[in-house]
Amino acid sequence: MDKVLENRICLLIKEMTLEEKTGMIHGAGLFRTAGVERIHIPPLKMSDGPMGVRSEFVNDQWMPVGTPDDYVTYCPSNSAIAMTWNRKLARNAGKVLGEEARGRGKDVILAPGINIKRTPACGRNFEYISEDPRLTSELAVPIVRGIETSDVAACVKHFAMNNQETERLWVNVEADERTMREIYFPAFQAVVQKAGAKSIMGSYNLIRGTHVCENKDIMGTVLRKEWGFDGTIISDWGAVHTTKGTAEGPLDIEMSVTSDFDDYFLANPLISEIRKGHIDEACVDEKVRNILRMMVRLHMIELTEVPDSDGKKKILVQKNKNRKAGSYNTAKHRFEVLKVARESxxxxxxxxxxxxxxxxxxxxxxxxxxxxxxxxxxxxxxxxxxxxxxxxxxxxxxxxxxxxxxxxxxxxxxxxxxxxxxxxxxxxxxxxxxxxxxxxxxxxxxxxxxxxxxxxxxxxxxxxxxxxxxxxxxxxxxxxxxxxxxxxxxxxxxxxxxxxxxxxxxxxxxxxxxxxxxxxxxxxxxxxxxxxxxxxxxxxxxFGAVNPSGKLAETLPEEIPECFRKEAYFPGRPLTDEEKKHMNAHLTQTYAEGIFVGYRYYEKNRIPVQFCFGHGLSYTDFTYDNLKIEEIPSKARANGFDVQLQVRNVGALEGKETVQLYLGEKTVSPENPVKELKAFEKICLRPRETKTVLLKITMEDFMHYDEAAGTWRLKHGDYRIYVGSSLQDIQLTQDITI
Structure with a gap:
């Protein structure tokens, strides 16, 4: 952390009044916060969404401004980006979105959506990437990196466990720790620790009885402390329900869909509670600190230390003239989204x-x-x-x-x-x-x-x-x-x-x-x-001008899985009398299937599907051969394995193939999936061309979360590495012992 910057932020906060600070932590418009004009802190301007920058709205009404200057590039959905299995295209798609957001004068774009597709019936699945945490992580990271190259914050959503739309504001999610750690958290952890995402959106739902936007375990312990997130946490629009719980929690900004901005929970009600001594003003200072830090990182402002008339240190806030301007509706953007569409x-x-x-x-x-x-x-x-x-x-x-x-x-x-x-x-x-x-x-x-x-x-x-x-x-x-x-x-x-x-x-x-x-x-x-x-x-x-290379990022089942036809699984059951006493919810949704989501469920239960995860054909044909696995040595222990193979295009057309690596136990334990995606690489081959593909797996890829110990554990034994064109089209296998 930049100690000089943190010190300047602290000095600046001391110069601000309580009213000025609270104006920064709640909506002062449907898509903006209040700035502090007196000391030149600008408002924070936001916009949906995942498929392009949304049209401009009147500040306090859900009414389009109606001018013709907010037409934008219509970007592929995350579900389309996912089917490319192409990290470079994912980054380019993110870069287009970020440039368009900055070009429209936005500071935060509310994207990407990276929730796991728990059930195929979720109405918002088209906004999400995959049913698989590894594929979601591998594509979400370049999308976020691409967005943030333009001095715009990606607000990654919806953290966490927002996997259905039915009663989305009032559904309480109950899931065991292993399920959260192995399935629903990895992509969010990846965008924080690998992509450096500058903002995260808190979801509508409750987790274990507490709304996420005031959930100190999820937002505080996991996101802030374990993952080290020091960016800005923004609520989903209308996801805040209390003043004290939210003020004392990790959330930084409350947004909503109503125009009574001064009556938001973190507005006048918060000021009143602080004046009464019921809430410590330091809670507000921490939120403002996170916002200012993000503003500096986005090159919105510069903080300069200058002496005041008494010789004491004072912070001067200036507009950063080096901030990127962005652009929208350019020919380059249109070509980039076409490339994504082709491979999807x-x-x-x-x-x-x-x-x-x-x-x-x-x-x-x-x-x-x-x-x-x-x-x-x-x-x-x-x-x-x-x-x-x-x-x-x-x-x-x-x-x-x-x-x-x-x-x-x-x-x-x-x-x-x-x-x-x-x-x-x-x-x-x-x-x-x-x-x-x-x-x-x-x-x-x-x-x-x-x-x-x-x-x-x-x-x-x-x-x-x-x-x-x-x-x-x-x-x-x-x-x-x-x-x-x-x-x-x-x-x-x-x-x-x-x-x-x-x-x-x-x-x-x-x-x-x-x-x-x-x-x-x-x-x-x-x-x-x-x-x-x-x-x-x-x-x-x-018509053959482009050889298809898309692969399914989710299973296409014949019907909604039987488990989700039970009320306990989806969309949830009524609250018990005991639950009604301590939670503000309408339903409880128990993730009783645990880690067996998507292909993990179908394969474990031997349920036939229409088309499996990872499936996708080409107009040419590929063969796989010469699988070699080498341990990567280190002083203390093995770091993992290099998995090498050769892929040959045996057809008459140039084509792209996504080589997929799955890992499972040789003798599968009841508590584990048959196999799980751990690595993939997309390659382009000319007719009769052969390429060597190198896939890396680490020792962490063999681990599962041990709830009793509260940590990840590596189980010694025999494992099987599967390499192929899809979950079911496995071309090569080899067993290894850990």
Whole structure:
């Protein structure tokens, strides 16, 4: 820690009044705090979100300013970035987001979201990276580093255990220490200790009976003390519920969705409690200290020590003229998001090499509403005022050009939403909606289905683009099941009867069930919300200009796992009488599955899935060979192992392959997963080219958390190293003894 800086911050705080200090620790606008104009401390300006900088709002109303200068680059969602398995692209995506935020005059961007995808039904999964903590960590770190290159703080969210939208403000999470340490904490620890994240967002929920934003165990002991976080902790909007508990806790800034800023818990109520002697003013000083430290690190201000008229030391606050200016809506940004979109497209199935399609075809029929609707302005706080958005239909049409007739049929109907005279966020502190039921087929959809099926009979080449939209992938609600909405299963089934080689594109931010028709389909492509150039990337993959290299960052199960159909697992059970006495909650959610989340659960319980974690095909083929494992020696003990192998492109096209390394016990213990992802590397190979891949695993990768001892333990014994193209497509294995 910079002792000179800390001393100057302390001196500056002594010059401030209580009112000035409290103005810095709560919202003075919907997306800003108050500055201290008297001594030139600026306000802290923030913005959503994870897919681009949100449109500008009036300071005290959820009403867009309405000027045309806040159009931005629509970035790929974190679920799309995750499918690239590409650390460099993740960093570049973060860099675009940071530059755009700074270009719009923001100091903090509320991103990335890195919560683990505990259940496939969570409505906000499209904002998150993966069900796996290692993959989440490996991509979150470069995203944060990329954002913060532009003198903008990444506010990493939502710490911690915010894994459902149902009763998100009032659900109490109960999980054992091992589960938290092995599954839900690692990515947050990584962005703090490896990426140096400058701010963290406190989540809505409770953990073990206490709301996170005043939870001294989670925010204080773990985040501040164990991980050494000295940045700024900002509440989710409306996540603070008390004055004393929050003031005396580690949280620094209270934000909310209402405009009564002076009545926030850390505003006038806090001043009153301090004046009465109920709360020590030092609590406020600590929060201001963390904020000022972040401001200096962001090059917002410079603190200079000067003598005052009495010869005593005084701190002069000046604007740092060397702060980066940022930029937005540049051609470079648009190209960077296109590169991410290209590598996010994931080929799930390609029987008989049906893809790629011939770009010289004379005519093609595109069916499905997701081919034409814009996704940018949906999803909740991830909504974006995009400069433009290339939809799948537009991408296909502009790729094929005038020599091909591209015809479109809706196929199904998405009922129009009721118009509202206010922004959804005004009501977002009300109890969360129940799980959204699957939208059924309407009369219009039935008519559109029949029309599309008849039309498909006339076309040799048919591309179906369906899936979900932001009526399902939506902040504030979860899904009741994984069934496709709007009667799509029947539509796809009937289309396959008349056009069995139809290409199917599923556009979604979370899993859907393809069970009714997947076995009959020849070609299935998966894409998430891939940003403003998503349609361009899709067309390039479908017609062979780009070889697909995406890999699933989450399992695609056939249905919501049985365990999550039990109230105790999801969305939670009513409180007991004893719980009602000591916690401000509506539900208790017990993570009874423990560490068996995502592929760990399916593999341990031998549950078949549609497509496994890490799966993704290419238009070329790869072989794996010559696995060699060498121990890395050290003076005290082994540091780990170097795992080396050769990968060869045996096909006729250049392609990218993600080599994945999993680790498990040779004889699997009941309390441990079969295997877990520990390393991966994405490589590009020309036809007939061979490359040597080096993957490193440390001794920590063999450890599990011992709750009784309160520490990580290495169990001696025999382990198996698995290397392959996915969780299930294991090419090479070797046993080692620890």
């Amino acid at each position: 497209i994931t080929l799930l199935k390609n029987e008989d090499r049906k893809l790629p399609l011939d770009p010289a075809i004379d005519k093609v029929l595109v069916i499905g509403q997701n081919a034409v609707i814009s996704q940018a302005m949906g999803g909740g706080s991830a909504e974006i005022k995009a400069l433009y958005e290339i939809t799948p239909l537009l991408g296909i049409s502009k790729f094929l050009g005038g020599n091909c007739e591209v015809r479109y049929a809706r196929g199904y109907d998405i009922p129009a939403k009721k118009e509202s005279d206010h922004n959804w966020q005004e009501d977002s502190l009300d109890a969360s909606k129940a799980a959204a039921e699957t939208a059924k087929e309407t009369e219009d959809s039935a008519r559109l289905r029949k029309e599309a099926v008849e039309l498909a009979k006339e076309y040799k080449h048919v591309i179906y683009v369906g899936g979900l939209n932001h009526d399902q992938d939506l902040e504030g609600q979860d899904r009741a099941d994984l069934t496709l909405p709007y009667g799509q299963d029947r539509l796809i089934t009937e289309l396959l009867e008349v056009r069995p080689d139809m290409t199917i594109v599923m556009l979604a931010g979370s899993p859907v069930s393809m069970k009714p028709w997947a076995d009959r389909a020849k070609a299935i492509v998966w894409m998430s919300y891939s940003g403003m150039e998503g349609g361009t990337a899709l067309a390039e993959v479908l």
